[in-house]
Amino acid sequence: MSTESLKFAKFDHSNGSSFQTPEDVLSADLPHGEKHSILEEWKRRVADEHRRDGIDPNGQTLDDAIEKLAGLRT
Numbered sequence: 001m002s003t004e005s006l007k008f009a010k011f012d013h014s015n016g017s018s019f020q021t022p023e024d025v026l027s028a029d030l031p032h033g034e035k036h037s038i039l040e041e042w043k044r045r046v047a048d049e050h051r052r053d054g055i056d057p058n059g060q061t062l063d064d065a066i067e068k069l070a071g072l073r074t
Contacts, residue, residue, distance in 0.1 A: 011042040022065030032069070039066045 011019045019025045025038050043062040 011038060011045075013038060022062050026065055026069060026072075032072075035069055036066070039069065 009020075011025070013019070017028070019028070019038070019042075022039060022042070025035050025042075028035065030038075039062055043066070046062065
C-alpha cells in the first residue's frame with residue numbers, strides 16, 4: 001500500500017496552523033468562511049490525489065464536516 005495518501009491525513013494551513021481532522025477545523029477560532037475554504041481545499045487535495053489510486057479515506061469525513069459547518073450558519 002502506498003503511503004503517499006497519508007500526506008493528506010492532515011491539513012497544513014498557510015497561516016501555520018495544522019489540522020489533524022476536519023472536526024479540528026470546525027472547532028478552530030476562525031471565521032466561518034475561512035473554515036469553509038479550508039475544508040473545500042482539503043477535500044480538493046484529497047480528491048486530486050485519490051483520483052489516481054481510487055482510495056479516499058477522508059472524503060466522507062470532509063463532506064460531513066462541510067455539511068455540519070453549513071448547518072451551523074444561521
